[in-house]
Amino acid sequence: MSCRIAVFGTGYLGATHAACMAALGHEVLGVDVDVAKLAKLEAGEVPFFEPGLEGVLKSSLESGRLRFTSSYEEAADFADIHFIGVGTPQRRGDFGADLSHVDAVIEKLAPLIRKPSVIFGKSTVPVGTARRLGRRVRELAPVGEHAEVAWNPEFLREGFAVQDTLHPDRLVLGLDPSAPGRAEEVAREIYAKLIDEGIPFLVMDLATAELVKTAANAFLATKISFINAMAEVCEAADADVAVLADAIGRDERIGRRFLKAGVGFGGGCLPKDIRAFMSRAGELGADQALTFLREVDNINMRRRSRMVEMTREFVEGRLLGARVAVLGAAFKPDSDDVRDSPALNIAGQIQLQGASVSVFDPKAMENSKKIFPTLTYAESAIAACTGADVILVLTEWAEFRKLLPGDLEDVVRRTKIIDGRNCLDARTWRDAGWDYWGMGRR
Ligand SMILES: NC(=O)c1ccc[n+]([C@@H]2O[C@H](COP(=O)([O-])OP(=O)(O)OC[C@H]3O[C@@H](n4cnc5c(N)ncnc54)[C@H](O)[C@@H]3O)[C@@H](O)[C@H]2O)c1
Structure with a gap:
C-alpha cells in the first residue's frame, strides 16, 4: 500500500530516505529550509556525493512520487506520516547535542497537524528526547493525542546510503508506552517490502530505541x-x-x-x-x-x-x-x-x-x-x-x-x-x- 510521507531535512540522511521511500512505492514530499538544496534535488541533482543516489532520485522524480518543498503547510496537508531527518550537531562550547533543528521542526509542524498523524524521528538524539517531543506534539497539534511521535533511528553509512536504506541490517522502532497509538502498524506498512524480505523489525520503547543508535556508534x-x-x-x-x-x-x-x-x-x-x-x-x-x-x-x-x-x-x-x-x-x-x-x-x-x-x-x-x-x-x-x-x-x-x-x-x-x-x-x-x-x- 502506498503511504503519504513528508521527510523534514534533506541532507545525507533525509534526501536518501525520501528518494528511497518513493522507490518503495510511497508518495513522498521532501521538506527543507535550504532552498538552494531543494532546487538541486528538484532538478535531479544530489547536492552531495553518494554513490547510487542520483539514479534513485531521478527515477523517483520521474515516477511523480517524489517532490520537494519548503512549505510546512503543504507538507502537513499532504502527508499523515512525517519523518524527522534534520541535523543534531554538537552544541557550541560543550559536548551536548544541539537539538534546535529538531525542536524547530516540531514547533512549526505540530500546530499544522489536523489529521491523525505519526511523526517518526530518524535523527540521532539523546535518550529522552522522543518522549519530550511526543508530549510537545500532543500539546501543540489541533488533533491532540492523534498526533504521535515514534523513533526509528537511522543506521545508514555514507557511501552505502541507498543500500543501507533499502536493505538495512535491522529496522528499529521505538514506541511510547504511555501514549499507545498506530505507529507500529504504520511503520509495518511503510517498510512492508523490507519486512517481507526478512529484515528484522525490532519494536521497543522510545528510550531503548534512542539508545540503540548511540550505543551502536559508541x-x-x-x-x-x-x-x-x-x-x-x-x-x-x-x-x-x-x-x-x-x-x-x-x-x-x-x-x-x-x-x-x-x-x-x-x-x-x-x-x-x-x-x-x-x-x-x-x-x-x-x-x-x-x-x-x-x-x-x-x-x-x-x-x-x-x-x-x-x-x-x-x-x-x-x-x-x-x-x-x-x-x-x-x-x-x-x-x-x-x-x-x-x-x-x-x-x-x-x-x-x-x-x-x-x-x-x-x-x-x-x-x-x-x-x-x-x-x-x-x-x-x-x-x-x-x-x-x-x-x-x-x-x-x-x-x-x-x-x-x-x-x-x-x-x-x-x-x-x-x-x-x-x-x-x-x-x-x-x-x-x-x-x-x-x-x-x-
Ligand atoms: N549522515 C549520516 O550518515 C547519518 C547516519 C545516521 C544518522 N544520521 C543522523 O541524521 C541526522 C541528519 O544528519 P545528516 O548527515 O543528514 O545532516 P545534514 O546536515 O546533511 O542534513 C540536515 C538537513 O536538515 C535541514 N534542516 C535544518 N533545519 C531544518 C528545519 N527546521 N526544517 C527542515 N529542514 C531543516 C538542513 O538544511 C539540512 O539540509 C543527524 O541527527 C545525524 O546524526 C546521519
Missing part, C-alpha cells in the same frame, strides 16, 4: 580506538598492528571488521554522537558508565597529533618550509563529507606549523575549500604530489590505494610516504626504494 568508535591504542603500543614495541589485527580478528568473538588502525574516525556522526552520549549520561547521573568514551575520544584525537609528529620526523624535524602532499580530505572514501575530517584537521595543523600543504580529494574539494580556504588544492593526486617532500595518504579512496611508486617517483622531491590508513602495500613501496611508514607498523 561501540564502533570504541572498536576503532581500541585498534588505534594497539597501534600506539605496536609503535613503541616495534610490532605490527596490521598483523596483530589479522590474528585477533580470526577470533569470531572479536571479528576483523573495524579493526583497521589509522588516523581515526571523524565525520558528522561518531565524534559528536559519543560526546552527546557522555553529556546525556552525565545529566542522567550515569556519567561513570561512559567515562571510557572520553578515552576513546582521546585516543582518536591523539592519532591526528601522531600523524603530524610522524610527518615532522620524516622531514628531519622541521615542518617550516617543507612541502607536504595530502591525499584525501573526506572523512572516509566514497563520501564528500568533511565534517570533523581527520585528513583536513591534520592538513590544517601541518600548515599552521609552516609547511606548504597541497591537498587532493576526488570528491570533497568544494566542501574542503569552504572550511579550510587557506590550504592549497591541487587538480589531481599527481599534481598534489609534485615537488613534495613527503606524501600523506589520509583517506583510503580506491584511486589512492591503486597508486604505485612509479606513478609518483618522477614528480616528488623526495620519495617518502606515510600511509595514514594502512591501505597501501608496504613492501611494494619499500622495494621501490621509498621510505614508507604505516600507522602502528614497523
Whole structure:
C-alpha cells in the first residue's frame, strides 16, 4: 500500500530516505529550509556525493512520487506520516547535542497537524528526547493525542546510503508506552517490502530505541580506538598492528571488521554522537558508565597529533618550509563529507606549523575549500604530489590505494610516504626504494 510521507531535512540522511521511500512505492514530499538544496534535488541533482543516489532520485522524480518543498503547510496537508531527518550537531562550547533543528521542526509542524498523524524521528538524539517531543506534539497539534511521535533511528553509512536504506541490517522502532497509538502498524506498512524480505523489525520503547543508535556508534568508535591504542603500543614495541589485527580478528568473538588502525574516525556522526552520549549520561547521573568514551575520544584525537609528529620526523624535524602532499580530505572514501575530517584537521595543523600543504580529494574539494580556504588544492593526486617532500595518504579512496611508486617517483622531491590508513602495500613501496611508514607498523 502506498503511504503519504513528508521527510523534514534533506541532507545525507533525509534526501536518501525520501528518494528511497518513493522507490518503495510511497508518495513522498521532501521538506527543507535550504532552498538552494531543494532546487538541486528538484532538478535531479544530489547536492552531495553518494554513490547510487542520483539514479534513485531521478527515477523517483520521474515516477511523480517524489517532490520537494519548503512549505510546512503543504507538507502537513499532504502527508499523515512525517519523518524527522534534520541535523543534531554538537552544541557550541560543550559536548551536548544541539537539538534546535529538531525542536524547530516540531514547533512549526505540530500546530499544522489536523489529521491523525505519526511523526517518526530518524535523527540521532539523546535518550529522552522522543518522549519530550511526543508530549510537545500532543500539546501543540489541533488533533491532540492523534498526533504521535515514534523513533526509528537511522543506521545508514555514507557511501552505502541507498543500500543501507533499502536493505538495512535491522529496522528499529521505538514506541511510547504511555501514549499507545498506530505507529507500529504504520511503520509495518511503510517498510512492508523490507519486512517481507526478512529484515528484522525490532519494536521497543522510545528510550531503548534512542539508545540503540548511540550505543551502536559508541561501540564502533570504541572498536576503532581500541585498534588505534594497539597501534600506539605496536609503535613503541616495534610490532605490527596490521598483523596483530589479522590474528585477533580470526577470533569470531572479536571479528576483523573495524579493526583497521589509522588516523581515526571523524565525520558528522561518531565524534559528536559519543560526546552527546557522555553529556546525556552525565545529566542522567550515569556519567561513570561512559567515562571510557572520553578515552576513546582521546585516543582518536591523539592519532591526528601522531600523524603530524610522524610527518615532522620524516622531514628531519622541521615542518617550516617543507612541502607536504595530502591525499584525501573526506572523512572516509566514497563520501564528500568533511565534517570533523581527520585528513583536513591534520592538513590544517601541518600548515599552521609552516609547511606548504597541497591537498587532493576526488570528491570533497568544494566542501574542503569552504572550511579550510587557506590550504592549497591541487587538480589531481599527481599534481598534489609534485615537488613534495613527503606524501600523506589520509583517506583510503580506491584511486589512492591503486597508486604505485612509479606513478609518483618522477614528480616528488623526495620519495617518502606515510600511509595514514594502512591501505597501501608496504613492501611494494619499500622495494621501490621509498621510505614508507604505516600507522602502528614497523
Ligand atoms: N549522515 C549520516 O550518515 C547519518 C547516519 C545516521 C544518522 N544520521 C543522523 O541524521 C541526522 C541528519 O544528519 P545528516 O548527515 O543528514 O545532516 P545534514 O546536515 O546533511 O542534513 C540536515 C538537513 O536538515 C535541514 N534542516 C535544518 N533545519 C531544518 C528545519 N527546521 N526544517 C527542515 N529542514 C531543516 C538542513 O538544511 C539540512 O539540509 C543527524 O541527527 C545525524 O546524526 C546521519
